[in-house]
Amino acid sequence: MNVVNDANNVICDYIPRPAARLDCEQSIHERTHMNSNPQSVLDTIGNTSLLALRHVVPSNGARIFIKLESQNPTGSMKDRMALAMIEAPERDGRLKPGGAVVEYTGGSTGVSLALVCAVKKHPLHLVSSDAFSKEKLDHMRLLGAKLTIVPSENGKQTEKLTRDMIREAHRIADETGAYITAQMENTDQLDAYTKMAEEIWTQTGGRIDGFVQSVGTAASLRGISATLREHDERVRIVGVEPAESAVLSGGPSGAHKIDGIGAGYVVPLWHERIADEIERVSTDEARAMAFRLAAEEGLFCGTSTGANVTAALRLAERLGPRATVVTIMCDTGMKYLKSFSQTLDAAS
Incomplete structure (x- = not known):
């Protein structure tokens, strides 16, 4: 069973050595959940689950795990x-x-x-x-x-x-x-993503070959990638941007409808060393994947998550079946019900 239930649990099932499995099981019981007795709703932020995709997967590619940031209080990372x-x-x-x-x-x-x-x-x-x-x-x-x-x-x-x-x-x-707070240039937020990366590293038991995340302010990709590389410099880092406004990969600025990413210019927190490569995903591809995740995985997410999983599938195919790729469910699709409904109505 390739499911990680929360940040106290790490992936055990793909570790082949019995001794490694024992250490993994011990860590589940010995670690204390930092938010087990929250004093306010703010104490419930973070320590989200990591889940293996079971149906939206490449035919002969890496396993894909998705960090369920929809579990945060507002439903967003x-x-x-x-x-x-x-x-x-x-x-x-x-x-x-x-x-x-x-x-x-x-x-x-x-x-x-x-x-x-x-x-x-x-x-x-x-x-x-x-x-x-x-x-x-x-x-x-x-x-x-x-x-x-x-x-x-x-x-x-x-x-x-x-x-x-x-x-x-x-x-x-x-x-x-x-x-x-000036989110486009605020470096205080990087600490939040360092902590998120540590959760991912623990949950995967250090077995991660690729990480995929869309670029808005660039803070999440920058903070997470730096921390993962400190653990293992071989982790492949992929940034995701709208195909209609692919400025990070040298394209022109343009209009798109993938919420929360693609500012239309190279944002201040971005630098070329953050990612090993950039994937372009169109609004239509991102929306179609969001709908597919809902129908096939029961994961109701927004278009930025759709873009993430689209790019993660591409990376998974390149890395092959022995690899593990992690990406982010940025938020819940409940925030997009009106726009999603319009798409469904138009299709019918």
């Missing part, structure tokens, strides 16, 4: 980075108790920041757009955030839209004195 981006400035005094926070967001980061700021009592002003799902925007408001909406061109994500949102967030911060 961005809970990790939001907590890191608030707690670091709280510790060093950049963000005072009760101090206001401002950020630009495509959705998931905003929801996660709204959760963290609600618990920590920081007023939050978010700059977003009608290009992103209404479910996410409503979620932010319900968690107490104030929203400024920057209009898009026909609901598409473009470089201009990203830069317009950033400009508006900085304007608000300058006028109000609020602390701007």
Whole structure:
């Protein structure tokens, strides 16, 4: 059985030596779950499960495991980075108790920041757009955030839209004195992904040959890849970007509809050493894979996860059947019900 139930468990079944299996079983019982008695909802962030895909798999390729970040409180991996981006400035005094926070967001980061700021009592002003799902925007408001909406061109994500949102967030911060988390250039969040990488390393028992993740701010791929390479420099790292806006692999900037990735320009946290290669995945491919994961694996996810798994399948085919590939379920598909419903209605 190739399933890892939570961050206290590591993959045992593919370790061939009985002694290795015994050590693996001991680690399951000896490690204490850090969040077994949470004092607040923030204590439940992280330590998510790792699951083997059983049906969406290559015919003669590597096994693919997916990290279920949908288990975080808001249903997104961005809970990790939001907590890191608030707690670091709280510790060093950049963000005072009760101090206001401002950020630009495509959705998931905003929801996660709204959760963290609600618990920590920081007023939050978010700059977003009608290009992103209404479910996410409503979620932010319900968690107490104030929203400024920057209009898009026909609901598409473009470089201009990203830069317009950033400009508006900085304007608000300058006028109000609020602390701007500035996710596109914030290095505080890297610590969150170092911890996530350690979870992956433990859960796989150190048996990982490839890691695949889509690029938004580039923080998750940068933090996770650096830590995995510290453990084993042979791990193959693959970044994923929208085929319609493949700027990291030398293509032109363009419009796409894969939520949370593909800013349309080379983001500040990116550098070429982060990934060994870049995979291009189109919006249609990402959406089709998200639907396939729901129907075949029971995993209801967003389009960035669809892009991840599409690229992971390609890597799995190249690495072959003796390898193990890990990718991320970035968030839950519940955040995209309206847009997914429109696609289904159009198809019928």
